[in-house]
Amino acid sequence: MPAAALLAIGLVAHDDKKAALVDWSVAHQAFLSRHRLYATGTTGGRILQALPDLDLTRLRSGPLGGDQQLGALLAEGLLDMLVFFVDPLSPQPHDVDVKALIRMATLADIPFACNVATADLIVAGR
Numbered sequence: 514m515p516a517a518a519l520l521a522i523g524l525v526a527h528d529d530k531k532a533a534l535v536d537w538s539v540a541h542q543a544f545l546s547r548h549r550l551y552a553t554g555t556t557g558g559r560i561l562q563a564l565p566d567l568d569l570t571r572l573r574s575g576p577l578g579g580d581q582q583l584g585a586l587l588a589e590g591l592l593d594m595l596v597f598f599v600d601p602l603s604p605q606p607h608d609v610d611v612k613a614l615i616r617m618a619t620l621a622d623i624p625f626a627c628n629v630a631t632a633d634l635i636v637a638g639r
């Protein structure tokens with residue numbers, strides 16, 4: 514069977530969802546370790562603490578431009594999948610950036626998960 518193609522995957526979580534994304538990453542480390550990962554700064558740091566061997570590029574922190582950097586990758590057609598665990602109960606100071614990232618992921622028509630259940634389904638489908 515041919516090896517699955519390398520994917521570029523974005524990983525992001527709001528503060529109250531970072532623990533969930535770290536747990537999800539640990540649960541799916543065999544999948545993630547086969548792909549190239551891009552994460553916003555704080556999220557990426559938390560994931561690398563748990564899984565230091567991942568091929569993960571840390572971008573700027575979300576509120577300082579990291580969400581927009583992921584959006585730029587999407588605009589260039591350079592992201593194949595986005596896992597973005599959003600916190601629906603807390604206001605975000607950079608809400609415009611959050612909306613822009615969600616818009617770009619929708620526009621790019623890539624697999625895009627905003628919660629654990631959907632992220633699990635995407636991995637199961639790969």
Ligand SMILES: O=C(CO)COP(=O)(O)O
Nearest residue numbers: 553554555556574575576
């Ligand atoms: O703010 C974020 C997503 O909108 C995530 O950024 P950090 O990973 O730097 O906290």
